[in-house]
Amino acid sequence: xxxxxxxxxxxxxxxxxxxxxxxxxxxxxxxxxxxxxxxxxxxxxxxxxxxxxxxxxxxxxxxxxxxxxxxxxxxxxxxxxxxxxxxxxxxxxxxxxxxxxxxxxxxxxxxxxxxxxxxxxx
Amino acid sequence: xxxxxxxxxxxxxxxxxxxxxxxxxxxxxxxxxxxxxxxxxxxxxxxxxxxxxxxxxxxxxxxxxxxxxxxxxxxxxxxxxxxxxxxxxxxxxxxxxxxxxxxxxxxxxxxxxxxxxxxxxxxxxxxxxxxxxxxxxxxxxxxxxxxxxxxxxxxxxxxxxxx
Numbered sequence: 001x002x003x004x005x006x007x008x009x010x011x012x013x014x015x016x017x018x019x020x021x022x023x024x025x026x027x028x029x030x031x032x033x034x035x036x037x038x039x040x041x042x043x044x045x046x047x048x049x050x051x052x053x054x055x056x057x058x059x060x061x062x063x064x065x066x067x068x069x070x071x072x073x074x075x076x077x078x079x080x081x082x083x084x085x086x087x088x089x090x091x092x093x094x095x096x097x098x099x100x101x102x103x104x105x106x107x108x109x110x111x112x113x114x115x116x117x118x119x120x121x122x
Numbered sequence: 123x124x125x126x127x128x129x130x131x132x133x134x135x136x137x138x139x140x141x142x143x144x145x146x147x148x149x150x151x152x153x154x155x156x157x158x159x160x161x162x163x164x165x166x167x168x169x170x171x172x173x174x175x176x177x178x179x180x181x182x183x184x185x186x187x188x189x190x191x192x193x194x195x196x197x198x199x200x201x202x203x204x205x206x207x208x209x210x211x212x213x214x215x216x217x218x219x220x221x222x223x224x225x226x227x228x229x230x231x232x233x234x235x236x237x238x239x240x241x242x243x244x245x246x247x248x249x250x251x252x253x254x255x256x257x258x259x260x261x262x263x264x265x266x267x268x269x270x271x272x273x274x275x276x277x278x279x280x281x282x283x284x285x
Contacts, residue, residue, distance in 0.1 A: 019136075019252070092139075092259045093131040098168035100129050100143050106155045106164050107147035114151070 014084050017061040022046060023054045030064060030077040037073055131259075136252040139259065141245040149234040149241040153210045156232065156243075166190070171198070182207055186215065202227065210234060217247070226250035228258070 018024050022044060029035060029043050041051050055075060058064040062081035067074050129143040145152050155161045159176040167173050171192035178186045187201035199220040206214035211234055216227040229248040234241055249255040 015256070089131055089133070089259055092261070093129055093141075095168055095170070096129045096131065096141050096143070098170070099165050100145075102165035102168065103152075103155055104145065106161050107145055107151055110151045110155065110161075111147050 014061050014063060014082055017058055017063050018082070018085060020054065020057075022050075023058055026051070026054055026058065027063065027077060027082075030075060034074050034076040036069075037075065040075065133255070133259075134246075137249050137255050139247040139249070139255060141243075141247075143243050145241045145243065146239075147241060148239055149236040150210050152241045152243060153234050156213070156234075162188070167192075175199075180204065180207065202230070205229070225254070228254075 018027065025044050026040060029040060035043075037048065037051065037055070040055070041048050044051060046054075055064060055066075059066060062078055064075050065078050067076075129141055132140045132142075134140050155165070157178060157180055159178050162178070163173045163176045166176070166188055167190040171190045173188065174191050174197070175187060175189035177188075178184075180186075182204050184204050185201060186204070187199070189197055189199040192198050201218055201220065202216040204213065204215045206212065213230075213232040215230050215232075217230050218227045228250070231244075231246045231248070233244045233246075235244070236242075247255075247258065249258060
């Protein structure tokens with residue numbers, strides 16, 4: 001029981017959900033559209049129980065949704081649940097974008113200085 | 123021409139971060155701005171503080187050290203040693219965040235590629251583990267000072283205008 005709680009605690013966020021390469025692969029496949037489990041098993045090349053286990057982790061964090069279609073279970077991506085990851089990387093990207101905007105200014109001056117030297121005016 | 127928000131960050135493997143950005147300048151100048159201390163001083167802290175120390179010993183085995191005083195008063199310091207230098211083309215260097223000096227340093231590879239007078243810079247950071255990689259990515263948040271950005275962006279724009 002304790003082990004079960006601990007496992008849930010470590011897997012129940014988007015970051016842990018995508019930390020596993022097979023789960024990222026499943027998300028990539030699902031990014032192409034809704035798929036039945038059988039397709040997923042075939043496409044990632046794992047046994048069904050393992051695929052189901054990974055899908056369960058993804059469902060726990062809301063990264064995939066499932067619906068019944070007759071006897072089939074269809075999985076689809078829920079990109080919104082992955083937004084925390086996107087936001088997190090975005091912030092690092094913003095830091096570098098700020099640096100590069102300033103670097104643009106430096107380069108602009110260097111370019112002008114060189115052109116000035118060549119033209120002998122300015 | 124300047125552009126904004128066009129840097130892309132990807133994570134090719136669990137231990138890597140790849141930053142890519144185009145510049146409207148020949149790579150000779152981009153390399154210069156990347157390696158001349160008085161120029162690095164002007165952009166490396168972004169809008170998040172001011173550079174207090176920029177030391178660059180640009181030769182293989184040589185050391186660099188950047189210290190920034192972040193808005194809010196705390197110091198952020200990095201240093202490393204150059205492993206490989208191909209002028210205007212490629213820099214390979216270690217990178218140590220001095221607040222976390224233990225453990226294996228990051229290894230950065232910066233490549234400068236020119237086409238039609240424009241330069242693409244690719245900065246590949248190889249981190250020792252996924253945990254460290256994730257920490258580096260998360261660090262962008264700690265120093266986020268949104269309210270400063272508008273003001274500082276105006277200063278950056280004014281730098282770009284011909285004098």
